[in-house]
Amino acid sequence: MVTDVLPELGFYALILALGMAVLQTVVPLWGAWQRRPLWMAFAQPMAWGQCTFLVLSLACLATGFYVNDFSVDYIAANSNSALPWYYRLSAVWGSHEGSMLLWSLLLSFWGLAVSLFSRRLPRDLLARVLGIMGAIGSGFLLFILVTSNPFTRTLPVVPAEGADLNPLLQDPGLIVHPPMLYMGYVGFSVAFAFAMAALLGGRLDAAWTRWARPWTTVAWSFLTLGIALGSWWAYYELGWGGWWFWDPVENASLMPWLVGTALMHSLAATEKRGTFKSWTVLLAIFSFSLSLLGTFLVRSGVLTSVHSFANDPDRGVFILVLLGLTVGLALLVFALRAPQVKSRITFGWLSRDTFLLINNIVLLVMAVTVLLGTLYPLLLSSLGLGKISVGPPYFNALFVPLATLLCIAMGLGPLSRWKQMSRRTLVKRSAFSALAALVLSVALPLWLDRHWTPLVSLGLLLALWVALASLREVAGSLLRFGLRGPRKLSRSHYGMVLGHLGLAVTITGITLVSSYHVSDNVRLNVGQQVMVGGYRFTMTSLGDREGPNYTATRATLQVTRDNRLINIMHPEKRFYHARRQALTETALDAGLFRDVYVAMGEQLDNGDWALRIQIKPFVRWIWLGGVIMALGGGLAVWDRRYRRQLRKEQL
Incomplete structure (x- = not known):
């Protein structure tokens, strides 16, 4: 039968994909350094070839699951002939080996998308971007082939029946949650690649941010959806009724989301004003590095979690080495190149620049808070100093004041102007939103016939402040220009409004379900x-x-x-x-x-x-807010100015 040779075909496709990823790395980067157009042109066909062979490899594995080919060890360990066909197909990424194959495939999709939609990039910049993405893909494909081959046979003894998929994963959530989450994880590799390409080419100006910003926004939107889906899945599947448990593996996805949110805002400031150039590059490095760290935590076996893939620690060592090389080389390039960049742009304390900077700092502090709470117990245990558990009390005690400061800055940002504005103007712009938010935060619990507590009013105050402050510009354009007013605002502005509204909806859901359940x-x-x-x-x-x-x-x-x-x-x-x-x-x-x-x-x-x-x-407002945030990111990407910039750029 044809299906008998599919595992070998899938394995050979993986080897060919690795070969093309290596060529995608070496030849274009060497060509960009030597300024050889023909060598730089290798990047695009190699990206297409790598993606094609990874699609073939995943298709072979999926077919094996569908036809119950238990001669493949991975299929025998994660499937069963009684398992419904749709769960057999989603079981492809139900455990470590298949999930890493999906990870690599999605990474190649991002490379393919960059090669197709960034053809007007300067040739050397595109070659460097795709070359760096090829290097990342090479590392993960080598990891799969050396330590995590999903096509290993059980021959000569073939089990008559498979062990079945983990019952916790026999749910529609498995079909959509991992692909969404991984799309966000690996999507930050594009921002990382653009930042590194800009550093290597000595072109660390605002131009690279125009290209990196839409890719970052798309990746952030996917990650937002992935986290929301994971929270919803855990809520109804685990039987506990909670929406977030501060599980270390949940934290692994939250950290790159926090830094990625800071990166989006920093890219906006760099593109608009030319500020925060070095800081933006650093955030691009950190966001992708935290994605790799999340991969290490989930797949190294150092964590015990309902979400994690507990595996051979040797695999964790491989990923740790890959993480160290990626972060180390990126920071080395940054240290060598970044000092050449000097920003002469100034701004006052009362300006949108300042509030964006506060936003960035608070988000980074939140990410560090999660990182310490996640890694500190692991560090103590590895050093033989005992075992401790860091749970919700730690995270909640630190997150509430940080989230308060973040929401204040988020509300003031849209109300302020770039560079400088007077205190009187800012107070005048923010007075109505602040007063309305204060009154409604006290009145709403009474209207809902609930008991009043300070924490409920604080949560509602922050949510209403963010929402009303973000809507002020839209309301002002309506008052000034009537129904034509909203057309004067860009899609990216509406994307920002939707993103802030989504966060406000999520905060409202968290506040009310935590207080009144x-x-x-x-x-x-x-x-x-x-x-x-x-x-x-x-x-x-x-x-x-x-x-x-x-x-x-x-x-x-x-x-x-x-x-x-x-x-x-x-x-x-x-x-x-x-x-x-x-x-x-x-x-x-x-x-x-x-x-x-x-x-x-x-x-x-x-x-x-x-x-x-x-x-x-x-409780549904928590996930509704995540969907609204993701839609805001999608709307911002379709801003007309991005298409105009694409047309203006020349090879």
Whole structure:
């Protein structure tokens, strides 16, 4: 059969992809140094070839999963013939080897996109950008071939059945969350490559930021969506009902997001005013370095987490060496080149430049806070100094004041002008937004018929301040020019407004669900009922059902409020046969303003079942805000001025 040779074909495609990645690195960079146009022209076809062979390799692996080729060790360890076909395909990236192949493929997609949409770049700059991306791809492909080959055979003994995919991953979230998250992770490699190319070419001016800024924004949007999807997935899949656990692997994605957010704002200042040139390059290095650090944490085996791929520590050493080489060489180039760049642009204390700088510093401090809280326990353990756990109290205690300062600067930024403005003008511009936010932050909890607390008002005050301050320019254009006014603002401006509004929505969701959620652990049997948060839960039946690769005990709960039927809910306790593992399947009655959440626990001695019931107001606003932020990034990328700049640039 043709499928019998697909593993070897996929492996050979990986080798060819590595060869093209090496050529994409060496030849264009040498050509740019020697100013040889023909050598520089190698970059684009090699990027296309690398992407083509990686697509072929992933297709071979996916086909093996689809046809249950258990002669491949990776497929036998992560699939089963009873597994639904869509989970068999998403199992391609359900564990370490396949996820690294997906990582490399998405990295090649970014290289392909740069080669297609940046043809008007100066030839030497494009050659350097693609050469650096080829070097990154070479490192990861070498890592896969040496330590993480997904095509290793189990021959001569082929298991009759696979071990099955981890039940926690048998969910639609696996289909969309990893690709989105990885697109964001590896997308920061483009900003990194542009920064390094600008340094190597001695062209560290505002021009490179015009090219790097849209790529950075797209990568940030993907990462935002990936983090939001991961939070939502953990919320309903793990049965705890929380939206963020400060898990080290969650922190691994948060750190590059924080620094990437700072990078986006710094790129805007560098492009507009020519300020923060060296700082912007440094942020580009840090954002991609933290993406690599996240890869090390997840795949080195140093972490124990429901999210991590616990593997051979030797793989972690390889990634650590790759991280050290990337960061070390990048910082060396920066140290040699950056001192030549001197910015003569000045600005006053009351200016948009200043507030953007504050924004950058606070975001970087937040990232360092997460980094220390994540790595400090690992460092102590590795040195034999004991084991400690750094959890939510540490992060929450530090994040609340930092987030407060960040939101203040975010609100003042859109209200201020570049370079300098008077205190009186700034006060006049911000007075209405500040006063309206203050009044509404006190009135809204009372209007929602909730108890008032200072933390609730603080969270709502910050959210409303960011939202109203961002909307002021749009409202002002409406008042001045009528319906024609909004057309005078650019798409990037509306992207900024949407991004800030999305953050405000997320802060509102975090504030309200943290302060007003109701949770209770109860025990129920058929015919019994309980009241939780004003809702009456009645267990009307209990039975068994067969799934494709599991059996489940399924409860039927009638949910009423004020004698009105709200919903019929069906929480389950599933048992997956191949893995011999039990898992809770949460029942949700989801809404824009509240979720009713029921997770089924264990059966108790007298036949009752333990249930965890939660009422979570405004929890969906957390992820809605993430979607709005990502849409804002997408809108900003389609700004007309980027297309005009592309047309103006000449080879």
